[in-house]
Every structure is written in structure tokens, then in C-alpha cells.
Amino acid sequence: MGVVVLTMKAAVIEMVLVLLVTGIHSNKEMTKKIKRPKFTVPQINCDVKAGKIINPEFIVKCPAGCQDPKYHVYGTNVYASSSSVCAAAVHSGVLDNSGGKVLVQKVAGQSGYRESYSNGIQSLSLPRWRESFVVSEGKPQKGVTYPSALTYSSAKSPAAKADETTKAYQKPSVPGTTAQPVTLMQVPGTTSAEGTHTTLPKPSPPAGSAASSPRPQPVGHRSRELDLWSTTTSQNSPRANPGDTDLWKPGSVLLDAGFVPNEETSTQPLDPASQGDPSCKVDLAFLIDGSSSIGSRRFRIQKQFLADVAQALDIGPAGPLVGVVQYGDNPATQFNLKTHMSSRDLKAAIEKITQRGGLSNVGRAISFVTKNFFSKANGNRGGAPNVAVVLVDGWPTDKVEEASRLARESGINIFFITMEGAAEHEKPYVMEPNFASKAVCRTNGFYSISVPSWLSLHKSVQPLVKRVCDTDRLACSKTCFNSADVGFVIDGSSSVGTGHFRTVLQFVANLSREFEISDTDTRIGAVQYTYEQRLEFGFDTYSTKPDILNAIKRVGYWSGGTSTGAAINYALEQLFKESKPNKRKLMILITDGKSYDDIRIPAMAAHHKGVITYAVGIAWAAQDELDVIATHPAKDHAFFVDEFDNLYKLVPKVIQNICTEFNSQPRN
Numbered sequence: 160m161g162v163v164v165l166t167m168k169a170a171v172i173e174m175v176l177v178l179l180v181t182g183i184h185s186n187k188e189m190t191k192k193i194k195r196p197k198f199t200v201p202q203i204n205c206d207v208k209a210g211k212i213i214n215p216e217f218i219v220k221c222p223a224g225c226q227d228p229k230y231h232v233y234g235t236n237v238y239a240s241s242s243s244v245c246a247a248a249v250h251s252g253v254l255d256n257s258g259g260k261v262l263v264q265k266v267a268g269q270s271g272y273r274e275s276y277s278n279g280i281q282s283l284s285l286p287r288w289r290e291s292f293v294v295s296e297g298k299p300q301k302g303v304t305y306p307s308a309l310t311y312s313s314a315k316s317p318a319a320k321a322d323e324t325t326k327a328y329q330k331p332s333v334p335g336t337t338a339q340p341v342t343l344m345q346v347p348g349t350t351s352a353e354g355t356h357t358t359l360p361k362p363s364p365p366a367g368s369a370a371s372s373p374r375p376q377p378v379g380h381r382s383r384e385l386d387l388w389s390t391t392t393s394q395n396s397p398r399a400n401p402g403d404t405d406l407w408k409p410g411s412v413l414l415d416a417g418f419v420p421n422e423e424t425s426t427q428p429l430d431p432a433s434q435g436d437p438s439c440k441v442d443l444a445f446l447i448d449g450s451s452s453i454g455s456r457r458f459r460i461q462k463q464f465l466a467d468v469a470q471a472l473d474i475g476p477a478g479p480l481v482g483v484v485q486y487g488d489n490p491a492t493q494f495n496l497k498t499h500m501s502s503r504d505l506k507a508a509i510e511k512i513t514q515r516g517g518l519s520n521v522g523r524a525i526s527f528v529t530k531n532f533f534s535k536a537n538g539n540r541g542g543a544p545n546v547a548v549v550l551v552d553g554w555p556t557d558k559v560e561e562a563s564r565l566a567r568e569s570g571i572n573i574f575f576i577t578m579e580g581a582a583e584h585e586k587p588y589v590m591e592p593n594f595a596s597k598a599v600c601r602t603n604g605f606y607s608i609s610v611p612s613w614l615s616l617h618k619s620v621q622p623l624v625k626r627v628c629d630t631d632r633l634a635c636s637k638t639c640f641n642s643a644d645v646g647f648v649i650d651g652s653s654s655v656g657t658g659h660f661r662t663v664l665q666f667v668a669n670l671s672r673e674f675e676i677s678d679t680d681t682r683i684g685a686v687q688y689t690y691e692q693r694l695e696f697g698f699d700t701y702s703t704k705p706d707i708l709n710a711i712k713r714v715g716y717w718s719g720g721t722s723t724g725a726a727i728n729y730a731l732e733q734l735f736k737e738s739k740p741n742k743r744k745l746m747i748l749i750t751d752g753k754s755y756d757d758i759r760i761p762a763m764a765a766h767h768k769g770v771i772t773y774a775v776g777i778a779w780a781a782q783d784e785l786d787v788i789a790t791h792p793a794k795d796h797a798f799f800v801d802e803f804d805n806l807y808k809l810v811p812k813v814i815q816n817i818c819t820e821f822n823s824q825p826r827n
């Protein structure tokens with residue numbers, strides 16, 4: 160209904176406008192303003208970015224519903240032209256979520272855009288962008304003629320695109336010179352505007368070169384091109400000329416600058432039957448930076464790096480497997496883990512990758528990899544650690560923290576290679592200044608490599624290969640489900656009764672089912688106690704889930720007293736003494752009554768030995784005893800239900816707390 164009303168509203172507005180234009184001649188102001196008799200306000204969708212429209216000033220009609228986080232807005236008051244026009248209008252308060260007309264004026268690019276929350280829209284911050292716009296009420300200004308039809312920057316065919324990205328780049332404008340965006344944008348791919356701009360921070364790809372839809376031409380989120388040029392200039396002064404794009408053909412400046420392409424080794428034929436290096440059995444995802452700001456030269460260096468890594472790793476079904484995801488505005492899988500099963504095939508595929516362009520949305524790419532990349536269908540092997548190596552030029556344009564946390568929790572070992580990170584004066588523009596440490600698997604330095612200059616990236620090949628192959632140190636492969644020795648301590652006293660004892664065993668089985676069980680993953684052991692104690696099975700007795708579940712089922716009810724303290728001591732001696740040093744030690748004690756003996760000292764001993772103790776009490780169990788047995792804080796480690804029939808409710812709670820605690824460990 161809302162839509163109908165809105166449509167009607169729009170129709171009424173249009174009618175009124177037509178009346179104004181055609182009928183009300185007596186209004187002098189009006190006739191002056193609208194010179195052309197058929198001025199109609201063009202309509203756009205919520206997703207249209209200002210940079211897509213070439214006109215320097217225009218009025219457009221926005222539909223309803225643009226107040227949606229999927230329409231990105233960069234800046235406050237002055238917006239980067241990579242923003243949605245209509246969403247920016249809502250953010251600035253010119254429109255509400257029901258749409259309407261808005262006047263857009265292009266202004267110069269800024270050296271930074273501030274994020275803010277306003278009118279239900281969270282705008283994002285962005286460093287340097289080539290062009291901006293401001294929005295105001297959609298009323299025609301006196302003496303200005305507004306276009307009835309907008310001119311869009313043209314989209315190229317995909318074939319043309321692929322070609323363009325490696326060719327000459329149109330130079331970006333310098334902030335302050337963007338007053339005539341039309342002249343800058345009308346001839347994408349040509350160099351007509353170059354002569355006027357001599358101190359350019361960064362090349363930018365031609366309009367429409369980036370992806371399927373025409374895009375604005377980002378200057379990029381920083382100005383590193385100069386650094387790179389100055390590096391080469393100092394070493395090749397007679398030849399280095401920022402306008403000479405051919406300099407970056409492989410083998411020219413690169414060689415002179417000390418960058419030696421690995422040509423000899425890379426052209427050597429590999430053994431086609433190689434099964435891969437079994438000592439480096441990892442499933443690797445490379446997330447490569449395809450953002451516009453990286454430029455074609457850096458993109459090529461990045462590919463060379465990837466090819467060198469592919470060469471250094473002996474890829475194969477029994478060794479490492481590699482897939483590549485390229486990110487820009489959105490991520491896309493170039494190929495998955497099983498597409499290329501040898502170093503040679505992989506290198507050939509890397510060579511064919513073309514740049515996508517767009518922003519540098521690293522967080523989005525990490526989410527994508529977590530959700531989509533490491534699936535069985537994509538060749539993910541259960542037994543191989545998952546590793547994601549994220550290459551970032553400068554810094555990301557979105558946030559990485561939350562996406563990375565989820566990735567880590569799903570066991571992905573995130574490495575970051577950051578090239579030419581933010582300089583001190585650029586840090587205010589970085590959304591998360593310490594993004595790499597928020598993202599990586601551990602913050603101990605093992606998982607991040609910071610490369611000061613693109614020209615030295617090749618030096619990181621060997622260190623990276625060494626680290627990703629060091630499977631013992633890949634800590635993020637460890638999850639709350641696959642890295643513990645779980646010892647159950649089960650009260651078999653007379654008060655429990657045969658029927659309820661079955662329920663307790665079901666509970667133990669249901670908890671065990673949640674873990675990944677094998678001799679290298681989580682292992683399960685069990686002790687039953689009354690006055691006495693007995694080992695039902697140890698951590699190394701069984702190594703598969705079905706065997707464990709069967710063993711639990713077969714535990715016979717003992718019946719007797721309740722010496723919980725002695726049982727804890729026994730479990731430490733008989734179960735946890737056999738626990739592996741690299742495993743988390745979890746004790747889950749289940750009791751239905753008060754202990755006959757002292758529990759304080761045994762409980763302290765357990766805590767002291769690093770055994771994380773969960774106390775599950777039923778019926779007559781005493782809360783104060785549970786709190787003493789449980790690891791601190793007791794509210795996270797002690798559980799109580801008043802009836803055996805409610806025990807099942809604790810399964811998800813216990814598991815959740817185990818995982819929450821696991822994931823809250825410091826990452827270093």
C-alpha cells in the first residue's frame with residue numbers, strides 16, 4: 160500500500176510540475192527558472208553513485224527506501240562520489256526514506272571524508288577521493304538549466320575492460336581542480352586531461368574499467384604512487400617519467416631497481432605427476448587486492464608475488480592447495496582449491512587474473528571466504544589447516560575486526576601482508592588504524608608481514624611460505640571443538656538411580672557429540688565415582704566419535720556414596736596426567752548431591768594445574784559446592800538443574816560457555 164501511495168504521490172508531483180511548466184505563465188520567476196518547456200526531473204535508483212553521473216550539477220528524483228546500509232555513503236556534508244546519491248541525500252537530511260527530489264552539485268575531491276551517523280544512515284570515512292558532491296533541496300536554482308536526462312559514464316565491454324586495466328591510465332585530478340568533472344570523465348581511457356595536472360598523486364583506472372557496472376574513478380584511498388615513483392626516479396633518473404607507463408613492463412625498471420623476477424625457475428617444467436609437498440599440507444586462500452587504487456603496476460607485482468609463492472610451494476593433492484579470491488567493492492573467487500592442482504597450472508592461472516577495481520573492502524572479502532571459500536565443494540580438505548593470506552595495499556576501506564573474528568572462530572588462520580601502510584599523516588583516514596592486529600590469527604608477529612615498499616615484496620616469498628607451512632604453529636586451526644582433552648567425572652552414587660544414570664550418560668554423550676573427535680583433535684575420557692573411583696576410559700582409549708559414544712553407553716551404574724573431592728583428585732591423576740601439553744584440559748563434573756569429603760583442596764589443585772572445571776549439579780547438588788569446584792568465574796562454569804529431565808537443556812549452554820571461553824583467550 161505504501162508503494163501505491165508513494166507512486167500516486169510521485170504522479171501528483173509530476174502533474175503539478177507539468178502544470179507549473181505549461182500552465183502558470185503569470186509567475187515570472189517560474190518562467191525564468193525553467194527555460195526549456197519540457198524539463199522533467201530524471202529518476203535514479205538508490206544504488207546510483209554520484210561518480211557514475213557525468214553532469215556537474217543536476218536534479219534527480221530518488222525512490223523510497225534508500226535508507227539501507229547496502230547503499231554506501233562516504234563522508235559527511237561533502238560526500239565522496241563513490242557514494243549513493245540518494246542515500247547521501249537521506250544522510251544529509253535533504254530527503255527522508257520516502258524519496259523525492261534532490262539537487263546534486265559536484266565539487267572537488269577531498270583529502271579525507273568523515274564518517275557520521277545521521278538520519279538513520281551510518282556514513283563511512285574515506286581517505287582521498289577524486290571527486291565529491293553536495294546535496295541540497297531539489298529546487299531549481301535561478302538561472303541554472305538542469306538536464307532532463309543524465310549523462311552516465313560509459314561502461315565498457317568485458318573484453319575491453321580486461322585490456323584497459325593493463326594499459327595507460329587516465330590520471331586523476333588534483334583536489335581543487337575538479338570543478339569540471341565533465342571534462343575529466345567524458346573521455347575515459349584517453350589522456351586529454353593529463354597536461355593540466357603535473358603533480359598527480361596516483362593513477363586511476365578509466366571509467367567503467369572496474370567491473371560490470373560503470374563506476375566512479377577512485378583516486379584510491381591514498382597517494383602512494385609518488386613514493387613509488389620517487390624510488391624508481393632516484394635509481395633511474397634519466398628514464399623515470401611518471402607519464403611513461405611502459406616503464407613498468409616486466410624486466411625494465413623492476414630489474415634495475417633490484418627486483419629480479421624469478422624467470423629461470425618459473426619457466427622450468429615441473430614434474431606433472433607431483434603429488435605436492437606432504438610436509439606442507441594446507442588449504443590456502445590468497446585474498447588479493449584488486450581495488451582501483453592499487454593501480455595496474457602494483458597489481459602486476461602482486462601477481463608476480465603470487466606466482467613466486469606458487470612456485471615455492473610444491474602444490475599438489477597431497478601437499479598445499481591454493482585458491483585465489485580477488486577483492487574490490489566485492490570479493491570474487493578467481494579459482495578455488497581444487498581448480499589447479501600443480502604449481503605450474505596455478506602459475507598459468509595467476510597470470511590470467513585481471514584487476515576488478517573498486518574499493519578495498521577487505522572485511523567483506525574475509526566474510527566471503529569464511530562463508531563460501533572453505534567448503535568441501537571448493538576442495539577444502541578436512542585434515543588440512545585452513546589458511547587465508549590477505550594482501551592489502553595501504554589499508555582497507557571497510558572494517559575487518561568482526562569479519563576476522565568469525566573467520567578465526569571457524570578455524571581460519573589469517574595472515575596479513577600489508578604493503579606501504581599508512582604514514583603518520585595518513586593515519587586519521589584509516590578506519591581501524593591497527594586493522595592487521597585486529598584481524599590476524601595471533602598478534603605475536605607470526606601472522607603479519609609489513610612490506611615498506613612494493614619493490615621489496617618479493618623478499619616476503621620465503622618467509623611467508625615457511626610460516627604457512629609450519630602447521631604446528633597454525634594456532635587458529637584450533638577451535639573450541641577440536642583442541643581439548645575433555646574428562647567427564649560422573650557421580651554414580653545411589654541417589655542417582657538407574658534411570659537417571661542413563662539420562663546422565665545421554666548428557667555426556669550429547670556433549671561429546673559436539674566435539675570433533677580424533678587422536679589429534681578433541682579426545683574424551685571418563686571417570687565414574689561413588690566412595691571410590693574408576694577410570695571408564697582414558698583419552699587415548701578411543702579415537703573416533705562412534706567408539707566414544709558406544710563406550711559412554713556401556714558405562715555401568717555403580718551405586719554408592721559421593722566422594723566428589725577424591726574423584727577430582729583421581730581424575731587429575733588418572734585422566735589429566737595423560738593429557739597432551741598442547742590440549743586444553745576441560746573437566747566436566749556431574750553430581751546430584753553433596754560431597755561426603757572436602758572438595759576445596761582438590762578443586763584448587765585442578766584449577767592450579769590448568770584444568771578448566773565445569774560443575775553440573777542436579778537436584779540435591781549444593782550450589783556453593785558447585786561454585787567452589789567450578790573454575791572462576793563460577794557463573795560461567797557452574798550449572799544447575801532441579802530435575803534430571805531438564806539436564807538436556809544444559810548441553811547447549813555448556814558448549815557455548817566452553818567456546819566463549821576458548822575464543823576470549825588473548826590472541827598472542
Ligand SMILES: *[C@@H]1O[C@H](CO)[C@@H](O)[C@H](O)[C@H]1NC(C)=O
Nearest residue numbers: 662665666669806807808810
Ligand atoms: C540428548 O540428545 C537427544 C537427541 O537430541 C535428546 O532426545 C535427549 O533429550 C538429550 N538428552 C540429554 C540428557 O541431553
